[in-house]
Amino acid sequence: MITGPIVTGSIMCGMIAAAFGAPAVIWATIGVVGLFGISAMTFWCVQILASTEVMRESLSRTPPMKIAIRRNSVVKPLETGFNKFVGEHNERFEGVERENSEIGLQLQLLQRQKRNTEAIIYSIRDSVIVVDAFDRVTLANAAAEQLFDFKLDQDSSPSIEELVGDKEFVRLIVKSRRSKIPHVRHEVKFTTDSEERVYDCIISCVKDEQGLISGVVAVMHDMTKEKEISQMKNDFVSHVSHELKTPLASINGYAEMLVDGEAQNQEMVKEFCTIIQSQAQRLNRLIEDILNISRIESGLTKVAKEPLSLAILVKDATEALASYAAEKNITVNTQATIIYDQACADKDMITQVIINLLSNAVKYTPAGGSVDVKVEVDQAEDVVRVTVSDTGVGIPAEDMEHVFDKFFRVEANMKQAKGTGLGLNLVKQIIEKVHEGTVFVTSVQGEGSTFGFTLPLAGERVAATT
Numbered sequence: 314m315i316t317g318p319i320v321t322g323s324i325m326c327g328m329i330a331a332a333f334g335a336p337a338v339i340w341a342t343i344g345v346v347g348l349f350g351i352s353a354m355t356f357w358c359v360q361i362l363a364s365t366e367v368m369r370e371s372l373s374r375t376p377p378m379k380i381a382i383r384r385n386s387v388v389k390p391l392e393t394g395f396n397k398f399v400g401e402h403n404e405r406f407e408g409v410e411r412e413n414s415e416i417g418l419q420l421q422l423l424q425r426q427k428r429n430t431e432a433i434i435y436s437i438r439d440s441v442i443v444v445d446a447f448d449r450v451t452l453a454n455a456a457a458e459q460l461f462d463f464k465l466d467q468d469s470s471p472s473i474e475e476l477v478g479d480k481e482f483v484r485l486i487v488k489s490r491r492s493k494i495p496h497v498r499h500e501v502k503f504t505t506d507s508e509e510r511v512y513d514c515i516i517s518c519v520k521d522e523q524g525l526i527s528g529v530v531a532v533m534h535d536m537t538k539e540k541e542i543s544q545m546k547n548d549f550v551s552h553v554s555h556e557l558k559t560p561l562a563s564i565n566g567y568a569e570m571l572v573d574g575e576a577q578n579q580e581m582v583k584e585f586c587t588i589i590q591s592q593a594q595r596l597n598r599l600i601e602d603i604l605n606i607s608r609i610e611s612g613l614t615k616v617a618k619e620p621l622s623l624a625i626l627v628k629d630a631t632e633a634l635a636s637y638a639a640e641k642n643i644t645v646n647t648q649a650t651i652i653y654d655q656a657c658a659d660k661d662m663i664t665q666v667i668i669n670l671l672s673n674a675v676k677y678t679p680a681g682g683s684v685d686v687k688v689e690v691d692q693a694e695d696v697v698r699v700t701v702s703d704t705g706v707g708i709p710a711e712d713m714e715h716v717f718d719k720f721f722r723v724e725a726n727m728k729q730a731k732g733t734g735l736g737l738n739l740v741k742q743i744i745e746k747v748h749e750g751t752v753f754v755t756s757v758q759g760e761g762s763t764f765g766f767t768l769p770l771a772g773e774r775v776a777a778t779t
């Protein structure tokens with residue numbers, strides 16, 4: 314390959330040497346050696362440049378590739394070293410890549426776990442607030458945001474003092490963190506929508522791996538309803554005891570008088586016995602009503618719903634109370650078209666409801682008055698409506714909202730008749746709780762009252778006779 318330039322160079326050197334008068338052999342030798350050197354240098358440079366390009370190309374790849382240098386190249390010895398370097402580099406590179414992908418997977422897993430935990434906390438109905446060791450809010454679920462009326466910006470981590478206006482609650486959080494007590498429980502009151510609600514608040518300290526307090530979690534459970542129910546239970550028990558005590562005291566008193574021989578004649582004995590009997594009946598009614606109500610409230614009552622005609626039940630109830638109405642000279646008018654399958658209801662329970670409303674109407678209507686009972690099918694509302702109107706004493710406006718309450722008796726009507734104050738509550742429980750219906754009342758004191766209820770219409774109705 315290099316013979317061409319050598320021969321040409323030798324001839325040219327010979328010619329130049331001849332021109333300068335030097336012996337041609339010397340000049341030719343100088344020319345040959347010079348040209349050989351230059352050509353060899355050029356050739357090596359070309360080889361070095363070509364190998365450098367191969368190495369550069371290899372290093373520009375990820376990962377770098379091993380190279381192959383021509384066997385007769387002057388840089389052939391570099392090949393082994395270079396490839397060893399590439400091999401080791403690639404091994405290290407693969408190791409780092411493996412670690413990277415493992416770290417990436419772990420990061421993804423951690424992020425997913427974080428999202429899951431946040432989703433769980435967000436879906437809790439109780440209010441949850443998490444603060445860090447510097448009392449900055451790091452997490453608050455929707456219930457907490459609603460309770461304290463704020464929107465947490467995850468990036469800014471504001472202090473609890475900035476977010477929560479209730480100074481007492483903030484004080485409890487800070488105090489719990491400082492005291493390092495694992496769990497503390499407080500009953501706290503918060504006002505939301507101008508309504509005071511009671512919360513059971515559990516504040517727990519969060520410890521890190523070294524056992525240092527890294528924050529505090531506060532969970533607030535709204536127990537306003539539970540409190541109300543417990544208050545109602547207490548009221549109910551004290552009412553029941555009070556109501557039971559009155560007839561019992563009366564029975565006891567008259568029985569004692571009989572035992573002590575204070576009844577001087579047969580007439581008095583009869584009078585005492587009659588009082589004892591009527592008080593015992595009252596006691597019986599009370600216990601019966603209390604049991605019925607508590608059975609319905611606790612869901613223990615067996616309900617046997619069947620398609621039935623309310624008009625037939627009204628007719629039966631009117632007949633059952635006819636003698637009582639006649640005793641008081643009260644006219645009972647019934648307007649009820651008998652249509653079968655008006656409602657799907659428990660026969661005994663609805664009969665009890667109609668009897669309670671009818672007997673109240675007769676009870677609180679002075680002699681000579683009248684009672685109207687109506688059964689209507691309201692297609693528009695998809696209900697059947699029973700209305701009992703009387704021309705009785707009526708109910709004062711301020712008492713209207715309480716007439717369906719347990720043990721409530723209208724003060725103004727006490728003298729009119731005896732009662733337990735449980736009849737209308739039982740009506741409400743049977744209609745609203747057991748049959749998903751509604752009860753209603755309108756009244757004008759001194760003119761009369763209208764009590765009634767609606768029940769959802771049964772699916773298919775079959776019209777029959779009147």
Ligand code: ADP
Pocket residue numbers: 673674677703705706707708716721722723724726727731732733734735736737738762764
């Ligand atoms: P009670 O056993 O006292 O009649 P209820 O629960 O049936 O208990 O009724 C509660 C109160 O509502 C009664 O004490 C009475 O004052 C009033 N009330 C009920 N029905 C009528 C009515 N038709 N007319 C006037 N007042 C009524």
